[in-house]
Structure formats: C-alpha cells, structure tokens
Amino acid sequence: MAKVSSKFVVSVVAGLGILTGGGIWxxxxxxxxxxxxxxxxxxxxxxxxxxxxMMHHNGSGSNMSNMEQDNMSPGQTxxxxxxxLSVKAPVFPGQSFPLTINIKDTRGQPVKAxxxxxxxxxxxIIVSDDLSFFEHIHPTFAGNGKFEVSTALPQAGQYELFSxxxxxxxxxxxxxxxxxxxxxxxxxxxxxSLARTKTFGTTTVNLSLSNPTSxxxxxxxxxxGKEVMVTFDLKDKAxxxxxxxxxxxxxxxxxxxxxxxxxxxxxxxxxxxxxLPLASATSSDSSQVNFLVAFPQAGRYKLWGQFSRGGQIVIxxxxxxxxx
Numbered sequence: 001m002a003k004v005s006s007k008f009v010v011s012v013v014a015g016l017g018i019l020t021g022g023g024i025w026x027x028x029x030x031x032x033x034x035x036x037x038x039x040x041x042x043x044x045x046x047x048x049x050x051x052x053x054m055m056h057h058n059g060s061g062s063n064m065s066n067m068e069q070d071n072m073s074p075g076q077t078x079x080x081x082x083x084x085l086s087v088k089a090p091v092f093p094g095q096s097f098p099l100t101i102n103i104k105d106t107r108g109q110p111v112k113a114x115x116x117x118x119x120x121x122x123x124x125i126i127v128s129d130d131l132s133f134f135e136h137i138h139p140t141f142a143g144n145g146k147f148e149v150s151t152a153l154p155q156a157g158q159y160e161l162f163s164x165x166x167x168x169x170x171x172x173x174x175x176x177x178x179x180x181x182x183x184x185x186x187x188x189x190x191x192x193s194l195a196r197t198k199t200f201g202t203t204t205v206n207l208s209l210s211n212p213t214s215x216x217x218x219x220x221x222x223x224x225g226k227e228v229m230v231t232f233d234l235k236d237k238a239x240x241x242x243x244x245x246x247x248x249x250x251x252x253x254x255x256x257x258x259x260x261x262x263x264x265x266x267x268x269x270x271x272x273x274x275x276l277p278l279a280s281a282t283s284s285d286s287s288q289v290n291f292l293v294a295f296p297q298a299g300r301y302k303l304w305g306q307f308s309r310g311g312q313i314v315i316x317x318x319x320x321x322x323x324x
Contacts, residue, residue, distance in 0.1 A: 081105050081167055083175040091181045096152045101163055101177070103145045110145030113168035118250045118274065122147050123164040125257055125272075128157060129265055131302045132190040134317065136257065139163075156183025160265040164272060176267040192300070192319050199237055203309060205316040206233040212292060222322045224298050230256065230273075230291040232305045232316060242287030246278060249308035253278035254289040261300045268296070298324040 084102045091097050101122070103111040114121045124147075126135040133154060139147035153159060161177040197206045211220050212229040222228040232254065234243045249255060253275035260269040273291045289307055305316045 081111055081170060081173060083163060083177065085161060085177040085179065087179070091153065091179065093155050093181055093183055094152055096150050098148065098150045099139075099161075099179075101139060101147045101161075101175075103147070103165070103167065105167070111167045112144060114141065115166045115168055117164075117166050117172065118252060118255075120250065121165060123272075124149065125162040125164070125270075126151065126153070126159055127162075127259060127265065128153075128155070128159050130157070130186075130190050131259060131261060133159070134257070134304050134315065136255070136304075136306060153179075153181050155186060156181050157185030162267070162270050174267050174270060174272070176265065176270070194319050194321065196318070198316065198318065200314055200316050201312075202237045203243065203314050203316075204235045204237050204240075205305070205314070206235070207231070207303070207305075207316075207318045207320075208233070209320065222293075222295050222320060224295055224322060224324050227292050227294045230293050230303070232289045232307070234287045234289070234307065234309065234314070243309055244286060245310040246287065246289070247308040247311070248278070249306060249313065253307075254291075255306040256291045256293070257304045257306075258293065258295075258301050260295075260297060261302065271295070295322040298322050 082104050084104070086100045086102065087097060089097065101124075103114075105111050117123075120138045121141045122139050124137050124139055126137070127133060135151065137149055137151060139149035142148050147163075147165075157180070159179045159181065161175075161179055163175045163177065164172075166172045196208065197204065199205075208231045209220055209222055210229045210231065212227055220228065234246065235241060236243055246253070256271075256273040256275070258271040258273070259265060262269055271293060273293050276290045276292070278286070278289065289305070295301065299322060301320050301322060303318045303320060305314075305318075307314045307316075
C-alpha cells in the first residue's frame with residue numbers, strides 16, 4: 001500500500017443505481033478503493049451482482065416523470081456514472097470535516113453538467129448503519145464533477161452516504177458510499193418501536209398506512225411490491241389541533257426517505273419518495289402529507305418524513321414491518 005505523507009486521502013468508489021424504463025433502479029456493487037490504514041475508513045465489500053433499488057418521484061411508485069425519461073428509449077438504461085467519496089483526514093465523532101464527492105462518466109471524465117431535482121443539484125442522505133442517525137444535506141457544486149460539503153457525525157462507527165443526483169443526459173442516479181468514524185462504536189442496539197404516534201419538538205405526528213385503491217382508511221400492513229399510501233398527520237403538541245402552517249419543502253409537500261434494516265446498507269436498501277400535492281390550507285386534511293410507496297423486500301424499514309412547518313423543518317422517524 002502506498003504511503004501517504006502529511007495528508008490522509010480516503011477515497012471510495014461506488015457504482016450507481018440507474019433508473020430503467022420500468023422505473024426500477026439497478027445498482028452495481030461498491031468497488032472498494034485503496035484506503036490508508038491511518039484514515040480508519042474502510043469500504044464495505046459487496047458482491048458483483050446487480051441489486052434492485054426503488055425510488056419514487058412525484059408521488060409515483062413506478063412511472064417516471066418526463067424529465068427522467070429524457071434521452072431514454074423504453075427498456076434502455078442511461079449511461080452510468082461513477083462517484084468517488086474523499087476525505088482528507090480521519091473522521092472523529094462530533095468534529096466537523098469536509099468531504100468531496102466526484103462524479104465521473106463512463107470514460108473516467110468529470111461530469112460537468114447536472115439537472116436540478118427538487119431545487120438542488122445533489123441531495124446527500126447520511127445514516128448510521130444502525131439507523132439511529134439521519135441527516136439530509138445538499139453539497140455545493142464546485143464545477144468539474146465535484147461536490148463539496150462539511151458536516152459532523154455524532155458517534156464512532158460505520159455510516160452510509162446516499163447521494164442522489166441527475167447528470168445531464170443520464171438517468172436519475174443514487175450512490176451508496178461507506179464512511180467510518182474513528183473510535184469504539186456503541187455495543188447497545190437502538191430501541192425499535194413500532195409506535196404510530198410520536199412527538200418531535202412542538203409537533204405530534206401520527207403515521208398511517210392504507211390501501212390507496214380503497215376508499216377505506218383502515219390501517220394496513222404493507223406487502224412487498226404493492227403500493228401503499230403512507231400518511232403523516234401533523235398536530236400541534238400544545239393544542240392537539242391539526243397544524244395549519246405546513247409549507248412546501250424543496251419544491252414538494254414533504255420528503256420521505258426509507259431504508260431497510262440490514263447488516264449492510266446498500267443502494268438496494270434505499271427508497272426516496274416525494275409527497276403528493278398538499279391540500280389547501282382551508283381543507284380539513286391540510287395537516288396531512290401523503291406518499292405512495294412500494295417496498296421491494298420483506299423486512300423491517302425505518303422511515304424519515306421531512307416537512308416544513310412555519311419555516312422550521314420537522315423530521316419524524318418511524319419503523320414499519322413489511323410482509324412477503
């Protein structure tokens with residue numbers, strides 16, 4: 001392994017998920033890069049088989065928007081890019097650090113143009129492997145395929161960075177990039193609660209799942225491959241009344257990120273959905289935000305709903321079980 005002098009350089013290259021004509025994401029496995037031992041960042045090895053990963057846009061479970069179909073014939077996939085994550089020093093708990101994500105095309109050349117999706121060129125979702133930590137941030141495009149951002153991670157252990165972007169002329173893509181934070185990770189497993197009502201700051205949120213093809217609002221247990229309506233009902237903690245000040249967040253009524261609990265998080269574990277249009281402020285259901293979601297595998301999933309209430313971002317997290 002080559003020696004690294006005064007600077008630690010850590011790079012991990014990941015294959016990307018690409019959206020096919022049928023709306024299914026295919027992701028190639030992570031390609032471990034050369035990592036200096038001092039950096040304490042270890043890429044997670046994965047098999048070379050393609051793994052399905054589903055993403056939902058504009059409230060649709062399987063249909064692509066017009067933008068996503070550009071330059072694609074039915075059944076074809078767009079050219080695939082690669083993403084490289086770099087940090088210049090070991091990452092310690094609670095300490096801010098800069099990171100860079102470089103996007104290159106199939107010829108190894110930097111991708112120079114990206115399309116805006118949901119008001120940003122890139123959405124970066126960072127989660128700990130035990131799913132106890134979640135962050136949604138937006139790296140700045142520095143040109144020549146390079147995105148930059150600084151953040152801090154709260155505890156030692158393994159994290160996964162999911163970057164979500166659309167190079168011009170390619171399909172919408174998602175990467176899964178591993179990052180290790182120096183130190184001894186907690187040996188205590190986070191508590192998993194299937195509670196459907198929780199309070200986050202001044203907002204109480206109720207989660208419900210129902211059959212979108214039925215007029216009944218009776219709760220349902222999601223089944224693999226079948227669309228389910230996921231509804232977040234937001235109420236004021238102090239009064240118990242429905243909130244009346246929900247606003248669009250990044251161009252939509254809300255964002256929903258879902259990850260399947262597994263020993264190793266990959267792009268196949270990831271779902272990103274955008275809300276159906278918000279009801280008008282005078283409507284009786286103006287406090288509700290709805291998403292259509294189809295879960296690709298059985299198992300336990302964690303959901304993070306993000307909403308803008310009076311200019312403040314509310315992040316609500318819930319667990320759900322999905323049956324085969």
